[in-house]
Amino acid sequence: SQFHLGMFEIGRPLGKGKFGRVYLARERKSRFVCALKVLYKNEIRNGGVEKQVRREIEIQSNLRHPNILQLYGYFHDAKRIFLILEYAGKGELYKHLQREKRFPEWKAALYISQMALALKFCHKKHVIHRDIKPENILVGIHGELKIADFGWSVHAPSNRRKTMCGTLDYLPPEIVREQWYSGKVDLWSLGVLMYEFLVGQAPFEDSIALTHRRIVRCEYTVPQFVSPEAKDLIMKLLVVDPEKRISLEQVQEHPWIIKYCVEGERASMRKSKPTKV
């Protein structure tokens, strides 16, 4: 492969993922800044996730979109696999959500609109992500969202068993029931994500057994402080029957997105570039 470790200056560790560490890095000749994700082969083997890693590499390197974290390439040595990834300057979305508790509606609408664009792009390539949650989303230097971690994405349609690791909160009924599913699973997760952005916690958050039951019965309540337009979109995404869920195109045209998105763009412009007086 045309990449090797000597080509990079390794910077500070950015943090630890499930199967390895992520470092800030810079390619020596071009001085191009990127993130280097180091995965240990024996940990991948022991974790039985070779397929996920292969899929992450294959899928993410073929998806080029401003709201999808770019995988530029990879290489390996005897013990490790190195993924050369786009660097997202503002880190993990879930940390921002933790710090701010919940997002104002203009910011949530901007984020959901960006996620809908990224998912529409994935679905056009017959890729379903299946694991859309704040932990798998990074924030770029201009505040834009980047879907990362395609370790769980598959080519649709599929019923591939998903060894339950991490939260069930985002799983749609058809996966909880291990039925066949389509790209519509990402719309359910988009609804869970939207709810969590606006409320500060996931709609079905509970003990494992109760979360399962609440998901398949679609049992959730929306607090009063959520605007009627936002509640309307959440209710059109969190629908048990996948075929009855609103489409990504309809999400883009929903009044809540239209109403807040224009305002959101202006607000995020104000934040990043103070107006010259």
Ligand SMILES: COc1cccc(-c2nc(Nc3cc(C)[nH]n3)cc3ccccc23)c1
């Ligand atoms: C567990 O904490 C983790 C783990 C992995 C990455 C970060 C992190 N990442 C990035 N950017 C990234 C990461 C990748 C693969 N591309 N761009 C930026 C940050 C900034 C502050 C703190 C943390 C950051 C944290």
